[in-house]
Amino acid sequence: MAKPQTEEPAGEQRTISRDEILARFQDRALVILNVMPKETYAAAHILGSINLPVADIELKARQLISNFNQEIAVYCAGPT
Numbered sequence: 001m002a003k004p005q006t007e008e009p010a011g012e013q014r015t016i017s018r019d020e021i022l023a024r025f026q027d028r029a030l031v032i033l034n035v036m037p038k039e040t041y042a043a044a045h046i047l048g049s050i051n052l053p054v055a056d057i058e059l060k061a062r063q064l065i066s067n068f069n070q071e072i073a074v075y076c077a078g079p080t
Helices: 018-023 038-043 054-064
Strands: 030-034 071-075
Parallel strands (some): 030 071
16 A cells, blocks of 8 residues: 655554454544545445545545544455
8 A cells, every 4th residue: 555655754553453443433543544445435334434545545645634643544345
């Protein structure tokens, strides 16, 4: 996945579980980012998630995510 150009150093990357996302669902410090196509997002998504299809990340990430220092959980329709 392409990363947006930024002056800040890359943060820690780790895998989190569904349980952790559910436990932190109301946590405003966590951005839940859905990288599936718009049509897939429209059909079903985690409530409150932001849709940013992979193809649009480079162009639109800065418009949709205001703080790249906060935690961002990225999900797609991959294996679970």
